Amino acid sequence: MSNPIQEKIVHGEKLFPFAAYEFTPAFPPELFTAHWHSDYEIIYMQKGAVTFGINGISYPLSAHQALMVNPYQIHYSVSANTSDFSFTSIVFGNSLVFPSTESRIYTRYIHPSAREYIRFFPVLTQETASGMDSLKSIEKICLLDKSRPLCYEMEIQILLLSVFCNLLRANAYDMEIREDFHTLSYVQELLYLLRKNFAEDIKLEALAQNMNISYEHLCRSFKKVVGKSPKKFLNDLRFQHAVYLMKTSEHQAIAEIAESCGFSDMSYFAKCFRQKTGKTPSEYRNHMAGE
Amino acid sequence: MSNPIQEKIVHGEKLFPFAAYEFTPAFPPELFTAHWHSDYEIIYMQKGAVTFGINGISYPLSAHQALMVNPYQIHYSVSANTSDFSFTSIVFGNSLVFPSTESRIYTRYIHPSAREYIRFFPVLTQETASGMDSLKSIEKICLLDKSRPLCYEMEIQILLLSVFCNLLRANAYDMEIREDFHTLSYVQELLYLLRKNFAEDIKLEALAQNMNISYEHLCRSFKKVVGKSPKKFLNDLRFQHAVYLMKTSEHQAIAEIAESCGFSDMSYFAKCFRQKTGKTPSEYRNHMAGE
Numbered sequence: 351m352s353n354p355i356q357e358k359i360v361h362g363e364k365l366f367p368f369a370a371y372e373f374t375p376a377f378p379p380e381l382f383t384a385h386w387h388s389d390y391e392i393i394y395m396q397k398g399a400v401t402f403g404i405n406g407i408s409y410p411l412s413a414h415q416a417l418m419v420n421p422y423q424i425h426y427s428v429s430a431n432t433s434d435f436s437f438t439s440i441v442f443g444n445s446l447v448f449p450s451t452e453s454r455i456y457t458r459y460i461h462p463s464a465r466e467y468i469r470f471f472p473v474l475t476q477e478t479a480s481g482m483d484s485l486k487s488i489e490k491i492c493l494l495d496k497s498r499p500l501c502y503e504m505e506i507q508i509l510l511l512s513v514f515c516n517l518l519r520a521n522a523y524d525m526e527i528r529e530d531f532h533t534l535s536y537v538q539e540l541l542y543l544l545r546k547n548f549a550e551d552i553k554l555e556a557l558a559q560n561m562n563i564s565y566e567h568l569c570r571s572f573k574k575v576v577g578k579s580p581k582k583f584l585n586d587l588r589f590q591h592a593v594y595l596m597k598t599s600e601h602q603a604i605a606e607i608a609e610s611c612g613f614s615d616m617s618y619f620a621k622c623f624r625q626k627t628g629k630t631p632s633e634y635r636n637h638m639a640g641e
Numbered sequence: 642m643s644n645p646i647q648e649k650i651v652h653g654e655k656l657f658p659f660a661a662y663e664f665t666p667a668f669p670p671e672l673f674t675a676h677w678h679s680d681y682e683i684i685y686m687q688k689g690a691v692t693f694g695i696n697g698i699s700y701p702l703s704a705h706q707a708l709m710v711n712p713y714q715i716h717y718s719v720s721a722n723t724s725d726f727s728f729t730s731i732v733f734g735n736s737l738v739f740p741s742t743e744s745r746i747y748t749r750y751i752h753p754s755a756r757e758y759i760r761f762f763p764v765l766t767q768e769t770a771s772g773m774d775s776l777k778s779i780e781k782i783c784l785l786d787k788s789r790p791l792c793y794e795m796e797i798q799i800l801l802l803s804v805f806c807n808l809l810r811a812n813a814y815d816m817e818i819r820e821d822f823h824t825l826s827y828v829q830e831l832l833y834l835l836r837k838n839f840a841e842d843i844k845l846e847a848l849a850q851n852m853n854i855s856y857e858h859l860c861r862s863f864k865k866v867v868g869k870s871p872k873k874f875l876n877d878l879r880f881q882h883a884v885y886l887m888k889t890s891e892h893q894a895i896a897e898i899a900e901s902c903g904f905s906d907m908s909y910f911a912k913c914f915r916q917k918t919g920k921t922p923s924e925y926r927n928h929m930a931g932e
Contacts, residue, residue: 366745445740453736454657455794503746504806508799515795 366503367443370495373427374436382439383587384426384576385545386538390470391419391441392513394488398435401428405529406575409472411437416488418470418517424534424541424575438492446507447514459518470523480520484513536561537575540568544580548587549612554580588612589622596635604631657794658734661786664718665727673730674878675717675867676836677829681761682710682732683804685779689726692719696820697866700763702728707779709761709808715825715832715866729783737798738805750809761814771811775804827852828866831859835871839878840903845871879903880913887926895922 362369367389373382384403393402394416401410402417404425411417419425448456460468474481474488487509494502494509517523543557558565572580592611595602605616608631613619623631653660658680664673675694684693685707692701693708695716702708710716739747751759765772765779778800785793785800808814834848849856863871883902886893896907899922904910914922 363745365743365748445744449736449740452656454654455798457656459792459795499810501750501806501809504750504802504809507746508802508806511795511799511802515792515799518792518795519790 362442368446368495368503368506369441370492371439371441372436373439375430375434382427383545383590384424384541384583386422386424386541387441388421389441389444390421390447391425391439392488393417393419393425394438394440394485394492396436396438396492398430398432398437400430400432400435400437402426403428403577404472405534406577411473414476414485414489416474416485417472418474419472420469421467422534422538423469424538426576428577440488440491442506442510446510459514468518468523470517478520478522480516480522484516487512487516533571534575536563536568537572540572540580541576541583544584544587548584548591549610551612551614552584554584584612585622589626592619592623592631593634596631597638600639604635653732653734659737659786659794659797660732661783662730662732663727664730666721666725673718674836674881675715675832675874677713677715677832678732679712680732680735681712681738682716682730683779684708684710684716685729685731685776685783687727687729687783689721689723689728691721691723691726691728693717694719694868695763696825697868702764705767705776705780707765707776708763709765710763711760712758713825713829714760715829717867719868731779731782733797733801737801750805759809759814761808769811769813771807771813775807778803778807824862825866827854827859828863831863831871832867832874835875835878839875839882840901842903842905843875845875875903876913880917883910883914883922884925887922888929891930895926 382402393411395411395413397413399410399412401408402425403409404417404419404423406424408428409417410431417425444456444460448460450456451461462468474484476482476485491506491509494506499505539561540557544552554569555565558568561568569579569581572583576583578586588611592607592613595607595611596604599607602610608616608619613622620630623629623634627634629637673693684702686702686704688704690701690703692699693716694700695708695710695714697715699719700708701722708716735747735751739751741747742752753759765775767773767776782797782800785797830852831848835843845860846856849859852859860870860872863874867874869877879902883898883904886898886902887895890898899907899910904913911921914920914925918925920928
């Protein structure tokens with residue numbers, strides 16, 4: 351299991367910048383916390399139904415549908431809508447879709463204006479021919495990454511290019527700018543800082559002051575785009591990381607784990623734990639070990 | 642019509658390094674003179690039959706077959722085997738097949754050893770499944786370059802990747818090194834110098850001396866790999882360029898054209914012309930204008 355918080359930072363390896371992450375109830379979508387990056391991402395719903403959020407707007411996704419996440423968009427899961435589900439998140443370096451930012455494919459199609467990337471419409475369904483073709487390609491990508499036959503890297507590149515080619519030809523992208531880039535930019539900054547420094551003692555008021563906006567305004571904007579307040583986001587992130595460490599670092603003391611995740615107060619950590627799992631941290635760990 | 646001598650130097654444009662050149666009896670394969678480059682090239686026989694040479698070995702190609710030319714291989718046409726024919730030569734920058742020389746696709750498949758590029762077997766026929774699939778992709782590439790629909794660049798990239806993927810999976814490449822790289826390297830150097838400086842007064846003996854080999858040895862090696870002596874190659878190249886200029890620079894005097902192609906002696910130029918076309922240069926020009 352990869353680290354749910356760090357996973358989004360490195361997509362595959364430098365030599366082949368591609369990664370597919372699978373989420374199931376055992377690795378629940380609550381771990382798919384709000385983040386953003388300069389790459390495109392495609393979320394493919396294998397079975398069941400989950401609601402995702404992009405820049406504050408909810409998109410319920412059912413089986414065999416996909417969500418296109420454009421560069422710099424803040425995206426996260428909101429809730430699982432069926433008890434059983436699985437989805438795959440595909441993230442890839444832009445070099446797999448265009449050779450360089452100097453290339454004609456990039457300048458003509460991906461980044462046609464100086465201002466912004468081509469922003470595809472979010473939901474791909476089987477209702478249109480381009481959606482159907484794209485979904486077929488995306489499903490193949492997920493399978494290829496599992497079986498990894500000879501030259502699967504080339505085939506994945508071919509399929510990613512096909513998806514882009516399909517959607518561009520079907521005009522499945524938005525020419526209008528609907529987002530408030532100014533608000534988005536400081537929410538992105540705060541999100542980046544929280545994800546990077548969650549283990550430390552973070553003073554939200556001081557961060558707002560550094561960013562030159564009022565704390566209230568920052569909180570309101572953050573909640574609007576991310577779906578929860580910065581405080582709750584930070585707390586959830588710390589909790590998720592603690593759970594991750596309790597699963598993977600069997601010999602680390604619980605107090606040590608709590609501290610390494612930014613919980614300075616052990617009783618507060620225990621309270622959070624009981625609220626979310628109905629168990630104390632030790633009960634939870636024993637329960638995990640017994641599974 | 643592009644310049645038959647220079648055409649191989651720039652393949653498309655930097656932003657989309659891809660070019661397809663068509664050859665017919667009106668733009669005959671004699672103009673497809675020996676050259677080499679670090680890119681892969683694919684020659685697709687649309688109709689009729691033409692024999693090509695690669696590093697001194699002849700490959701007769703019939704309709705709907707293709708020739709894979711690997712990086713650094715010296716390639717040229719030998720003769721047309723039918724009176725009517727057409728073939729398309731596809732040349733593309735390597736960046737269309739692998740994102741960079743750092744990428745996994747490059748290091749794992751294209752350049753697996755430090756010594757050399759993957760060298761595909763030369764002739765693609767419809768007799769194998771991989772040949773058939775590759776030929777279909779190559780034919781589509783030729784058509785796409787003519788119609789150039791939206792995103793045709795992406796589709797061409799997809800098809801080129803498919804050809805490589807197909808051939809790699811079918812093991813349609815040679816693991817053994819059959820060439821004498823030492824001999825090839827100075828033939829390549831001489832070829833490069835002749836193509837670059839054909840308009841100037843070239844002393845072949847002096848070039849051999851500069852390269853530190855005997856003139857006789859150089860001529861023998863050159864003829865073995867290119868199919869004709871350096872002297873004949875140079876003469877043919879000059880003649881072709883003169884014909885090209887006579888077709889495209891209508892107002893340039895014949896003596897001026899002869900000189901700009903490296904013919905210092907007008908009467909020698911006229912003699913060459915009569916030998917090859919049965920006409921004097923002026924008769925040839927009038928004949929061209931009347932067509």
